[in-house]
Amino acid sequence: MKHFLSKAILISLPIISLIECKPRGTQSAVSGDAAQKAYVAPGKYDEFYDFVSGGFSGQISVYGLPSGRLLRVIPVFSVDPEKGYGYSEETKAMLNTSHGFVPWGDQHHIALSETNGIQDGRWVFGNENNTPRIARVDLKTFRTAEIIEIPNSAGNHSSPFITENSEYVVAGTRFSIPMDNTNGDVPINTYKQNFRGTVSFIHVDTSGKMNIAFQILLPGVNFDLARAGKGKSHGWVFFSCYNSERANTLLEVNASQKDKDFILCVNWKKAEEYLKAGKAKQQAVAYAHNVYDENKHMATSEIEKQVMVLDPKDCPDMVYFMPCPKSPHGCDTDPTGEYIVGSGKLAAVIPVFSFTKIQKAIADKNFDGDYEGIPVLKYDAVLHGEVQKPGLGPLHTEFDANGNAYTSFFVSSEIVKWRLSDLKVLDRVPTYYSVGHLSVPGGPTRKPWGKYVIAYNKITKDRYLPTGPELAQSAQLYDISGDKMKLILDFPTIGEPHYAEAIPADIIMKNSQKIYKIEDNQNPWVAKGDNFARVERKGNEIHCYITSIRSHFTPDNIEGVKMGDVVYFHVTNLEQDWDIPHGFAVKGANNSELLIMPGETQTLKWTPEKSGVYPFYCTDFCSALHQEMQGYIRVSVAGSTVPLTFSTGKTEPALAENK
Amino acid sequence: MKNILLILSIAVFSACNNDNKTESKEVSASTEQPNAGQANVKDDASMKDIVKVAVGSADHTTLVKALQQAELVDVLANPGPFTVFAPTNAAFDKLPTGTLDGLMKADKKADLQNILQYHVTTSTLKASFFKDGQTIGMVNGDNVTISIKDGKIVLNNSATIIGSVQASNGMVHIIDGVLLPPAKK
Numbered sequence: 001m002k003h004f005l006s007k008a009i010l011i012s013l014p015i016i017s018l019i020e021c022k023p024r025g026t027q028s029a030v031s032g033d034a035a036q037k038a039y040v041a042p043g044k045y046d047e048f049y050d051f052v053s054g055g056f057s058g059q060i061s062v063y064g065l066p067s068g069r070l071l072r073v074i075p076v077f078s079v080d081p082e083k084g085y086g087y088s089e090e091t092k093a094m095l096n097t098s099h100g101f102v103p104w105g106d107q108h109h110i111a112l113s114e115t116n117g118i119q120d121g122r123w124v125f126g127n128e129n130n131t132p133r134i135a136r137v138d139l140k141t142f143r144t145a146e147i148i149e150i151p152n153s154a155g156n157h158s159s160p161f162i163t164e165n166s167e168y169v170v171a172g173t174r175f176s177i178p179m180d181n182t183n184g185d186v187p188i189n190t191y192k193q194n195f196r197g198t199v200s201f202i203h204v205d206t207s208g209k210m211n212i213a214f215q216i217l218l219p220g221v222n223f224d225l226a227r228a229g230k231g232k233s234h235g236w237v238f239f240s241c242y243n244s245e246r247a248n249t250l251l252e253v254n255a256s257q258k259d260k261d262f263i264l265c266v267n268w269k270k271a272e273e274y275l276k277a278g279k280a281k282q283q284a285v286a287y288a289h290n291v292y293d294e295n296k297h298m299a300t301s302e303i304e305k306q307v308m309v310l311d312p313k314d315c316p317d318m319v320y321f322m323p324c325p326k327s328p329h330g331c332d333t334d335p336t337g338e339y340i341v342g343s344g345k346l347a348a349v350i351p352v353f354s355f356t357k358i359q360k361a362i363a364d365k366n367f368d369g370d371y372e373g374i375p376v377l378k379y380d381a382v383l384h385g386e387v388q389k390p391g392l393g394p395l396h397t398e399f400d401a402n403g404n405a406y407t408s409f410f411v412s413s414e415i416v417k418w419r420l421s422d423l424k425v426l427d428r429v430p431t432y433y434s435v436g437h438l439s440v441p442g443g444p445t446r447k448p449w450g451k452y453v454i455a456y457n458k459i460t461k462d463r464y465l466p467t468g469p470e471l472a473q474s475a476q477l478y479d480i481s482g483d484k485m486k487l488i489l490d491f492p493t494i495g496e497p498h499y500a501e502a503i504p505a506d507i508i509m510k511n512s513q514k515i516y517k518i519e520d521n522q523n524p525w526v527a528k529g530d531n532f533a534r535v536e537r538k539g540n541e542i543h544c545y546i547t548s549i550r551s552h553f554t555p556d557n558i559e560g561v562k563m564g565d566v567v568y569f570h571v572t573n574l575e576q577d578w579d580i581p582h583g584f585a586v587k588g589a590n591n592s593e594l595l596i597m598p599g600e601t602q603t604l605k606w607t608p609e610k611s612g613v614y615p616f617y618c619t620d621f622c623s624a625l626h627q628e629m630q631g632y633i634r635v636s637v638a639g640s641t642v643p644l645t646f647s648t649g650k651t652e653p654a655l656a657e658n659k
Numbered sequence: 660m661k662n663i664l665l666i667l668s669i670a671v672f673s674a675c676n677n678d679n680k681t682e683s684k685e686v687s688a689s690t691e692q693p694n695a696g697q698a699n700v701k702d703d704a705s706m707k708d709i710v711k712v713a714v715g716s717a718d719h720t721t722l723v724k725a726l727q728q729a730e731l732v733d734v735l736a737n738p739g740p741f742t743v744f745a746p747t748n749a750a751f752d753k754l755p756t757g758t759l760d761g762l763m764k765a766d767k768k769a770d771l772q773n774i775l776q777y778h779v780t781t782s783t784l785k786a787s788f789f790k791d792g793q794t795i796g797m798v799n800g801d802n803v804t805i806s807i808k809d810g811k812i813v814l815n816n817s818a819t820i821i822g823s824v825q826a827s828n829g830m831v832h833i834i835d836g837v838l839l840p841p842a843k844k
Contacts, residue, residue: 252782433697461700563805
């Protein structure tokens with residue numbers, strides 16, 4: 001051993017040098033016309049919106065493609081002091097859960113709404129992993145419109161994948177757990193007896209509103225990812241799962257023991273029938289359901305108390321397990337709905353399953369026994385074929401419109417293009433480095449738009465100027481219009497992007513809202529004009545109904561607040577002009593600023609810490625006289641006789657006050 | 660001795676510089692440049708990854724050459740986590756004459772990759788993890804069987820772990836034999 005190490009030092013210099021003699025600089029893999037392909041001239045629009053999950057940032061970021069320009073970060077599951085999200089009184093309820101106010105979330109996957117299996121640009125759904133939730137973002141306003149918590153779940157990873165008419169978004173639990181209506185205070189090593197998994201089907205109505213239609217109670221495996229069937233397989237959802245060993249410790253090793261885990265096939269139309277037939281059991285649970293009212297500019301949160309649970313024991317022919325090698329991760333259905341591609345992240349092959357064969361195996365009862373009472377389909381009977389030795393560590397697969405699939409490989413840091421019909425590998429390109437998800441615009445739908453594949457990389461060592469121990473993760477854009485994939489751009493991202501979905505810009509931009517109409521503003525604290533601006537005392541609450549319009553607040557001088565009072569600044573932006581938000585901040589406020597869109601009302605709660613005069617001002621550069629847009633609020637000692645007054649433009653000097 | 664090594668390395672470095680001069684031309688001309696991947700990241704501060712451990716070992720020059728030929732150098736610089744069973748030069752020497760030279764030929768790259776991937780598993784397995792009778796699924800898709808003989812960890816009854824090194828992205832267990840994957844069915 002000593003020999004091994006001591007010699008190691010001596011010999012290391014020349015060998016390291018040899019390795020470094022390979023062409024240096026990853027720019028060498030970029031083709032000559034790359035800049036032209038990714039270039040979008042100043043003032044020109046991008047061709048696609050790209051909705052990119054923010055991972056541990058909790059948010060969704062929006063980029064333009066092919067330029068990679070960041071257009072917006074939408075606050076979803078994490079507070080955002082920049083936008084006042086989670087800080088303003090109106091938005092706090094969006095982050096309410098059965099555990100109380102949760103200011104942070106882990107946002108992994110994206111699902112754009114679909115009609116007939118084609119992206120329709122109405123909403124983008126995002127999941128939250130840690131405190132299981134699903135959010136719906138309205139793409140008219142790019143704002144979070146609704147968040148629903150998922151009971152009987154922990155680590156909502158297998159979510160929010162969507163059916164082809166946006167009938168449902170799904171939510172499979174990564175962690176199996178004791179169900180919410182049981183005594184959860186059990187030894188962890190009773191996992192096999194007490195821990196169960198669920199998949200949830202969240203119905204989406206035509207207005208977008210979500211409700212949990214039903215859950216399916218399942219063995220205690222880990223659900224990982226999912227895709228809905230489409231076309232011929234519409235009516236089914238496929239969920240990958242690992243840890244069929246049902247280990248509760250050191251999963252790194254113990255969940256990799258079996259040669260095959262499973263993909264769960266759910267016939268949700270059958271589940272709907274069972275639900276209708278009364279086969280579901282009503283279970284007492286508690287989960288938050290938060291809705292943002294666009295006219296009130298205000299969120300409300302309700303705790304819902306029950307969920308309908310279907311048990312496969314009572315519902316034959318509803319769910320099947322399909323064997324899939326080595327801890328499947330991605331589970332992706334091709335545009336025709338015929339093929340389901342499993343990606344065993346530890347597997348040496350990519351199995352491709354045939355929906356037609358699955359149906360036949362079910363009809364013929366061609367089972368390989370059962371797993372915890374659920375029939376297991378025979379692997380060979382449902383297999384279309386295996387892509388042999390495609391790369392190392394397959395994770396996710398997307399599709400183009402020409403029968404080709406694109407799979408990301410984490411361990412070998414590459415994207416491999418292969419053909420669905422004969423499973424031949426056609427091309428491979430390196431990613432820099434360690435790609436996780438990938439996406440083709442429209443790639444998960446019946447109508448892929450193609451043109452690009454985007455890799456979302458976990459590691460960017462040496463790709464950008466260093467920024468200390470933490471480096472931005474990256475997106476890399478490849479042109480797939482020819483036979484060979486060509487890297488044309490990479491750009492850093494927000495948080496940790498997992499899945500992303502891109503959509504042609506014209507589907508969304510034509511609906512983009514410019515202002516909120518002030519006459520439609522139903523916020524209870526609105527002041528629909530300077531003449532409604534006022535300050536009122538209700539016990540120890542001071543309500544300041546403030547309006548903002550270029551370039552002043554009304555009122556901008558407020559007196560008569562006393563220590564012990566709680567001040568509410570209800571600020572209405574009276575502007576009716578696109579891209580003219582006003583901000584609001586008061587010195588010492590221990591929450592955030594407000595950013596108020598034209599026609600909107602938002603409220604900042606402030607509890608003064610000591611008497612004195614506090615300035616407030618507009619934080620968003622609104623006009624040439626933005627710097628003049630300011631005011632003062634005076635806080636007097638408790639028991640002070642200073643009367644409550646408010647004014648704007650009152651210039652007479654006050655009489656000296658005797659204290 | 661040290662002086663000689665230094666001179667050698669300088670010579671190699673200067674050769675690199677020459678290469679770099681021509682690089683700028685190639686960049687715009689070709690889209691088919693080899694991948695300069697994670698193994699090339701300059702980082703002397705971090706703990707050594709598996710590639711750097713192997714490269715730093717005088718007993719593993721054959722393995723390193725084989726990994727380069729099989730294009731697995733960047734793979735093993737990935738975050739992993741990996742466990743690599745690393746045959747020594749002496750272990751490769753035990754192979755029948757000509758075996759290794761044959762595998763190093765361009766048209767045998769897939770076979771070489773298969774063999775080398777049979778030495779890698781994903782997850783960090785310390786020596787204390789191994790138990791008699793265990794099977795470990797390797798990256799190439801085949802299994803390795805563990806046995807414990809006289810307190811020593813033996814793989815497939817043919818290679819013994821003779822040392823272990825912790826790397827930043829996993830474990831390297833040095834073995835005294837080359838593991839050969841089971842013949843294809």
